[in-house]
Amino acid sequence: MATGSAFDEAPVVTDQAAIDESHWVERAKQADTAAFEKLYRRHVDKVYGLCLRMTGNAAEAEDCAQEAFIQAWTKLGKFRGDSSFATWIHRVAVNSVLGRMRKSRREQDRIRAVNEIAPARESIGDSGNLQDMEIAINELPSGARHVFVLHAVYGYSHDETGNMLGIAVGTSKAQLHRAKRLLSQQLKVANGEI
């Protein structure tokens, strides 16, 4: 499936935009907060989106995204430009999510809350209604969910996914397989096939 990150392949970053971004990064490294704000404005939606899909909780995702940018500011000196800034800030965001989840016991509460508030499902069918998929992803166990989100939704390779999550490539593949099995079951239930 995915061989590179969604950001590296994303066509939204034009040459001029990349030059601007590189300039902002250099200025931000010199403690220019205005330049860092520009980086924030450009990337916040994708960083927040990743945090939201990994945590499944809007408030938690806001905290994670905020923490990711604060961490990025403090670690910016270590950013050498080997990857794009987008990929780098994604790694920081994933670390932020994992760090918070390790500390927090709210994960269990989150799963319960999702089960309690999940609306009656509609069939995905061919209409492209992705609501079931969203809900089904949210209900995945965290290990399978993280791999699925990074690999299937955000397009990172298994190498990159394993690297970001601190797991072996084989584990990443196994978790993806598990995620697909679980999603398959849930979506069949949603479609009334079971």
Next chain:
Amino acid sequence: MSDNERNEFDDEIMQAAGKLATAVAPARDLWPGIEAAITAPARPQRSVWNSVWAQAAAVLLLVGGSSGLTYLAMGGATSTLPPQSAGTGPQLVFEPVSGSFGSQYNLGSEFQVAHNELDAKLAEQLRQLPPETRSDVQKNVNTIREAIREINIALAAEPDNVLLQELLLSTYREEMDLMIKVDGLASEVMRRNDI
């Protein structure tokens, strides 16, 4: 379900996942919080070694002060000045003082020994002061030691609170300064009596 059907369904899942939005705008602007965090003045990093050196300095001060007081009291005018009667003023009662500096630091037994020695010397010297002066000094000493006791209680709850550790150290210094002043007062009394 056959393998083919399963693979087809897997493909559908992956295709559907690929259609999910990757960019989601947060409900509120996160920048103000980020800006506040990154522009806040950095807290000075408190080095463990600074604390260790501070402790060492405190111990040296106390041991040195104790030796100095011992020298002044014992080697000075002890033979020329009869100590005042213990019955001329209120009995001095000092609360024991702990030498704890949080979970990672402890002033240790040397500090306690030096402190006890100074404490004994202070009581002895106070007896040589006029009752009014002695009363004032006693109040000051008790105030400082009460502060030390309360800071130690707070430190027990928050052993790694740097502010409390610094407060405790500075209060010990105040106690030390007071002891030295008492020594000065006692010496002054001795000199006047000598005349």
